Amino acid sequence: MNGPSVVITGYGAICGLGNNAGQMHQSLRQARTGISQLELPRDLDRLQVTIAAQVRGFDAASCLPEKRLPFLDLFAQYALAACLEAVKQAGLEDADLRSHRTCVILGTGIGGAVTQDNAFYAFYAERSKRLDPMTIPRLMPNAAASQISMELGATGPSFAVCSACASSNHAAAIGLGMIRAGLADRVITGGSEACITPAGMRSWEILRVLSPVPCSPFSKGRTGMVLGEGAGIVILEREELAVARGAKVYARLAGVGMSSDAGDLLRPDPAGAGAAIKAALDDAGLPADAVDYINAHGTGTVTNDIVETEAVRTILGKRADHIAMSSTKSSHGHALGGGGGLELVATIIAMQHKFLPPTLNWKGEDPKCDIDCVPNEARDAEIGVALSNSFAFGGLNAVLCLTHPDFS
């Protein structure tokens, strides 16, 4: 580890498990699913897969500033809602936020997918030339980061990180690096995604990675992943400043590890995933034996779960027999570029409230995924050190290492 220690002083979330982090906590603890029948504005009857983990009952007008709404695609609404929750929890004052030392660095795999889908549908299918003039400002992948910086008055660097399903973890890694390097005091990071559109669903179907039934990561007989959506946002702060202002610390972001497979576009490589896990532990200055819990990438595809298990077993060795590695995607779905943000929040919740979130829909052991995935029910446990894995198409791997505030 280099540079000052960085802590997490606030977090917020919105996803199929609930519209704030408190609801997400209860859903994870009680092993509730966020997966339900797909709802779409059109063309639902042309899809083969008709389930997803969609956000329900979210009323943007009631929780977001009215003046911002015309500029917000759904992915930016989710990001702003989760951000405001995180800022409130962190107890940050306007003076802290309205500073060039406060940055917004958010991951998204796609950006304003709903806005783009609506514009394309209007132009191509309905032959309309009257598109929403806010189409471009809403769909740009940096829209969420920009809108948050404007809402908070944060004048430090604000930008989006785009690396498919690793986007959020890459964003958090850059945030950590900026604080360590002395380029920022606090970074609002994590990510968001709202990609469940008719053509988007069909595009995933065509890749054959979508499961027609609720996903069952690490289980025998698993049939693929289920799309999700939402945002998970955290406040990273230089520890010295957080302590000085008396902030409650929920976790320490102790290390990050990143790697690229430089191989197959779609098929993950255990060597690349393992390299990122090893790099995260090295960066945190921790041995493999310190790890208690891993929030897995755990998509539920046959290949991912085998490769991830192999990578973890290779790097952790015998320790892999004594840790838990669950996939919360089994409950909140795969939120692509926002997935890492949601899983970061899930990991902090697990650490703070002393339990292991479950892997739902587990039906029996796949011998190639021989690891304790906390099947079907949450369990009480104290977590001192946790990893959160994200692996992406393009062969991109990004792993975060968190430690409990009392861990030393």
Next chain:
Amino acid sequence: MTSSTEKKNEIAGKILDIIAKEGMVDKEKLTREATLEDLEIESIDMVMILQGLEEEFEVYVPMDQEIMELKNVGDVIDTVTRLIEAKAEGAS
């Protein structure tokens, strides 16, 4: 019985056509024993084949464990035929 066998043969014939076209394989090489590896059918070719099967038979086949473990052309025919028949039974 005969008509059931004829139906199975007809389905098998269509499946072979789709493997040949979408997997870009010479149809003469498509014996039941021919392995996907020998035919150089890779995962992206399987995605194309499964899309062709969906268009022909309206059946969604995810890349599940069974599909990932298919070894030869006979396995593909048997598995896909079973899925098509299951769908037909579900619909009736």
